[in-house]
Amino acid sequence: MSVSHLLVFFFAYFPGLVFSAVVTLSSIEIFTTHEWLKFTPTVYFKCNGENKTVLPDVKKKNVIYVFRGEESWQPLTNFSSKKCKRCGLYEEDKILADDVFDEWELCPSDFTAPLGKYEYISDKEFNASFLCPDCLPLSGVSTASPPVANDENLRKEKPARQRKNVAVIVVVSVLGSAILIVAAVGAFKFWQKRKREQDQARFLKLFEEGDDIEDELHLDHII
Numbered sequence: 001m002s003v004s005h006l007l008v009f010f011f012a013y014f015p016g017l018v019f020s021a022v023v024t025l026s027s028i029e030i031f032t033t034h035e036w037l038k039f040t041p042t043v044y045f046k047c048n049g050e051n052k053t054v055l056p057d058v059k060k061k062n063v064i065y066v067f068r069g070e071e072s073w074q075p076l077t078n079f080s081s082k083k084c085k086r087c088g089l090y091e092e093d094k095i096l097a098d099d100v101f102d103e104w105e106l107c108p109s110d111f112t113a114p115l116g117k118y119e120y121i122s123d124k125e126f127n128a129s130f131l132c133p134d135c136l137p138l139s140g141v142s143t144a145s146p147p148v149a150n151d152e153n154l155r156k157e158k159p160a161r162q163r164k165n166v167a168v169i170v171v172v173s174v175l176g177s178a179i180l181i182v183a184a185v186g187a188f189k190f191w192q193k194r195k196r197e198q199d200q201a202r203f204l205k206l207f208e209e210g211d212d213i214e215d216e217l218h219l220d221h222i223i
Contacts, residue, residue: 021079021108021134024069026117028128030061034091034099047077047087047106069131076130079108082138089126101125108135 025045033041040059046052053076057065067074077085088103102122110118116133 021132021138022075023077023079023106023130023132023135024075025055025067026069026129026131027064027066028055028058028126029064030058030101030126031124033061034093034101039094042092043101044090044092045076045087046090047085050077052090053077077106079132079135079138082108084108089122089128106130108132108138111135 030041030043035041042054043058044052044054053073055065056073057067069075077087079085084105084107086103087106089101091099091101093099102125104120104122111130111132112118113136115131116136117129117131119127119129121127
């Protein structure tokens, strides 16, 4: 069982404590900026009801920025349940209201095994990837990696399975043949017994009929 599963199990039995699944920014690339003038943009991430997180390194478009999750401005947000959050990426405006790159529902179930990674692409705006390993048990996703089959073992096991299957087929065939032979012998003996009984019955019947004819002709009184 992973550490994430243990933490979820622990906090499920101690509801007074708060479980926090931290979301960090792994990488981001913006495709455009919304400043009319040639100011350096100020890009930030924010979820409803939470403080905004400024991304100080994101200054130019068409540049991929990669992060380690240990930066001073990390994390972006966190989850304490399976409930989604309405979040977005924005750009500060010097004069009017802040510009919106995009807003969407961010959910623990978005993060997939084995690393807890989630990628969001906003057409013509930006491409970002997020990490939240602790979100996997919240969303019911297993963090265990599937077992990797060994090719050599598979090659060894295949002939063994084939030999086993052939042996089973041979045994079943022999048993089936033996049962058929026993049944045929039994049926032949039963037929022979019935035939003898029928022959004996016919012989006794003929003998009785001969006695009746002699009685009718009174042959026993003729000397």
